[in-house]
Amino acid sequence: MTEKSKFQTVVREIMATSVTRVVLSILLGFFFGGIFMVLFNENVVATYSTLFTTPGDTFVAAFNTIVDGYGALLRGAIFNPEGRDLVAMFRPITETLRMAAPLVMAGLGLALGFRVGLFNIGGTGQIVMGLAGATWVATRMELPPVIHMIVAVIAAVVCAAAWGAFAGFLKARTGAHEVIVTIMMNYIALDFFTWMLRTKGLLLAATGGGTPKSDPPAATSMLPTLFGDMYKIHIGIFIAIAATFAYWLLMERSAIGYRFRMVGHNANAARAAGIKVESTFVWAMAVSAAFIGLAAANQALSNPGGITTSLNADIGFDAITVALLGGNSAKRIAAAGLLFGAFKAGSPAMQVVGVSPEILGVVQALIVLFIAAPPLIKAMLRLPEPAAEQKVVA
């Protein structure tokens, strides 16, 4: 009956990461991303032949590439001084907020799982189930405005939570590891969702033919935009803020969150203290997935084009990076969501200047790798061991 949670310790350490190290990780991530960018940029590659005769050319080209690339990212994600008018100039930041909202919601969900000692890799499956629920309500039911939207959100949350709870149940009942269970359930959910999207009477668009795609959500169910047609940003960002607060209240102040953390740190002690560890796993997975369900609702109810299979599933994986970068702190999770939301918002602008925005995937992975593997940074910069990170020798 021993359930060790080394994992929890690790997450705690990640959480205990000092601000300096977070900043360093981000800088290093961009630095190495820049190196990649330079190495494979056509303009720079063109100067390689003259690297030894006129090395200056290479450096100039390299410098320009980085400035162009990351400059485009800033223009695309925060403020665009080249915009036609003020509305266009400020569009990037609204896009960042819009993109960040689902990442924050899903990131909170995964982080909650981490703190209960559950490595929920099932974000993909839970998103997909949430999408199915929300889309069904949004396209197949007729309800008055607002109510329709609320019902659709609830449907997404319930479907995702149920799917997550089932994974928790399998772990609790059989002791199977949640990583493998949730990975398998991701594939099952994707297949199931694809089937729904391809089937008339379920989710397949009325006009749809061969491609699995749903109708657009009914206008009554859409999340209202904040600035009318001016910007795409909608109330999702407020839902994300509310979710952040709810997460903080739940995990830091409530008795339920206390019991979640208890189980995460030491399931044996929790059991001896009268906690039903197995049902805690189920509940924690359900709550974790409920946050992910919010992200699904955000996606399903804000996309006027209708839902396809491939469109939103990767939020599940992005959320892992958000949760790891954010650690245990609600505020930091929100900040991590904003950062990676900015990556998403800035991608198209990078494409325009000839730098593949895929580089942001590399930067994102590197940042989190540096956060999760402190020795990497230490080895690179010879940082002293911060006192807060010294492990208690058990």
Place this chain on the structure above:
Amino acid sequence: MAIEVTPGMFSSQQVKPSMKAGLVMAAFTLLTLITFGFGGNPAIVTFQLTEKGHALSVADFAVSSSGFALLVGGLMGVITLVATALTILKRVVPMWLSLIFGLLWVSALLGWLAAGNVVPVSFILSNAVVLAVPIILGALGGVISERVGVVNIAIEGQLLTGAFVASVIGSVTDNLWLGVLAAAIASAILSMALASLAIKYLVDQIIIGVLINLLVIGVTNFLYSQWLANDGQNVNYPGTFDVLAIPYLSEIPIIGPALFANRVTVYLCFILVPLVWFMLFRTKLGLRARAVGEHPLAADTVGINVARTRFWWVTAGGAIAGIGGAALSIGNVGAFGREMSGGLGFIALAVVILGRWQPFYVSAAALLFGFAIIMRVWANQVSPGIPTDFITMVPYVVTLIAVTGFAGKVRPPAASGEPYTKG
């Protein structure tokens, strides 16, 4: 220094011998008898056992779909009874019996899906083998890694690395063998990163694995779009190895073409599976490796260097997974594609457990997934009675059933996922 044996990551509870295996088998038997048999379609289904133009041709096997299901269902019933009897006698149900059971069910499924149609057995088999090879090799890497106590979630990244490097090096040097070699080396280096972070720096193995996957996906996506897509003719046009038919053996009906008319990457796989088994279970090095994975402190006290043992085995496992990646690009498709491993690494992870950390069983489990992939392709053409999405789902559901212990006890290496520190 109270380090005691703790259960590994994939099953924290000891599952008592129970009737679950029998129950699952009974459920599948009933499904076969009722849905495929009594409720099935009596139309004739033709099992095409040899491809056209073979010297040794075997007549096609034509049978009523529902009748065939009843026959097979009956056999499955017998196996169910045997398994139940064994459980009652407190004996372990042998893996091969479960394998035969699975095989029977798959054939019943085929017969049911293709009622009134033709089942190209040989075609399905040989494709299943080719598709299974990257999974097998990836899973072998996983087996090796977990046997020494390091959980390897990064198989996906290793496959992707292998596929990418094999394609690029194969194209640039115009030598596919160099491509395979480079794939193995690149993936081995990646594994060294995993190994040293996990072993020396004690970073959580699951987290590090997930992040390595993300990093590799990010890097290959970037390089693909920035480089390969623009310069494909020069750097991503390796082609594939030639198909090498082994004389006589490849003429064997049914299994001949599937097993003995393949590209060299498939043969490499056929060599590596028994080799890994031999190394792990028959040699001194293997005994030490398994000792390290079961009880690292005990291994340490008899003078085995735990960290070094883990490091090199994980690296070797990475090299094998890298070859699996090469099998994907230059062993099958002929070029690197964006995220071409497409989750095969995660499937390999499941296969490791499904195959109970044994190379041969792992290969059998990987074949199941190979089957599932090719069956989806084929089933789309015969337009069966159920949506193909549900067919694709089968192996995942089977894995879920297996890891949740409903199909008998699964015991991972005891120290799998546990970092080892002295003192």
Place this chain on the structure above:
Amino acid sequence: MKLELRGITKRFGSLVANDSINLTVQPGEIVSLLGENGAGKSTLMNVLYGLYQADAGEILVDDKATHFKGPGDAMAAGIGMVHQHFMLIPVFTVAENVALGHEPTKFAGQIDLSEARTRVKEISDKFGFNVDPDALVRDLPVGVQQRVEIIKALSRNAKTLVLDEPTAVLTPQETDELMSIMKQLASSGTSIIFITHKLREVKEVADRIVVIRLGKVVGEAKPTATASELASMMVGREVDLTVERSKKAPGEVVLSVSNISVRDDRGQLAVDALSLDVRAGEVLAIAGVQGNGQTELAEAIVGLRKLEKGSGEIKFKGANIEHKSVRHRLDDFLSYVPEDRKKDGLISEFTLEENLMLNQSYDDDRGAEFVNRGLINAKVLEAETEKAIKAFDVRTQGSKSLAGQLSGGNQQKLVLAREMSRPHDVLLVSQPTRGVDVGSIEFIHDQIMQERDDQQTAVILISTELDEVLALADRIAVMYRGRIVGIVSADATRETLGKMMAGIAA
């Protein structure tokens, strides 16, 4: 082989585990290393075995200075070790375990298993161990596993054998068998270092006794020394383990266990049709060699372990508690101090405050109002924790520091503080002083007696330490193989209890 340790010093951070220790072992000699838990015996032996590197000092084998970089070097020099926690791989056979690390091989690096079997057989036959080389280690009883460990050492031609607390897990008979094996080995020229804290065993088998305390050698003794002499050397002062105890009549039966059976994790019957009653204001001790079902009994009372179907029942004040969950048992009447506090008793990563509310996190729990409308009441929690820290003399930097940073004794006091400060009628304490310093032991014993006298609590004390049992108990129930051999009063002699612990009814 002559072995000499000179000035061995080993530090862990600021803790000096070994402080310039000298020890010499002559060929064929049995030297007993006697000391309390945490005195530094195991550390010293791990240095000798190359698992730790000494910060100062040297090791001489046959008067030649040597350096052991790892266990491999130590083994090569002829040192074998039988660890307290066996270093055997459960899923390997005996032959594989013995061969591991120096495997006989044949063609292509294959293990020569028949050669490995022969090695085991030879040694096993020579000493009459009766061990099957092809048995899986996990299927063997503990006593036999220990022999496998000895075979492992001897197969590497160990000239000096270190036995680290070898009798902790053995029954008295198995202990006697081990003693005779040790004598036999010594007479064939093997030196033995025998680490223990049990006086009787030392006196029986040792040629010479070296006592260490707080990392230092404090003296040597002959086996003819009396037990109390040895004890006072070990503890460093006249030990007075007697506790002030008032004579008084116990009250009503509070908890009654009748005829219950419980299985352990491996599915074996660990508690077998056992019955006992505890009354208010009495201490009922459950004595016995470790592993005779005490753990499972405690877990059954708490509700962590299900009773075997159809077996008896547990009643609190006459009412069957079968349907009550762990949480409700704890809240209604039971305070529980588990035997492994790190694993079950507290959460190292939590603060002292958070640990104090471990089993009181529900709104409707009795006791302090830690939780109000689902939210944690930080003020109450802090105040109560400060109170508990004072009352139980927990040495800490504050209520917000982490429990994992406390010493063993202070951790135990924290657990006791939590359990004793909430309302309860029954106190179930398992191994309350295991790994606890002497100062804390006295404090803990006093607290338990206060429970008995002032609170009229029904106390169940599960302990393997006879001294503790004799000092605290009103009645002593001895457990052997899942059954109560007998219940005797506190004035029973050690001899009687010893026999009972071996399963012989008094």
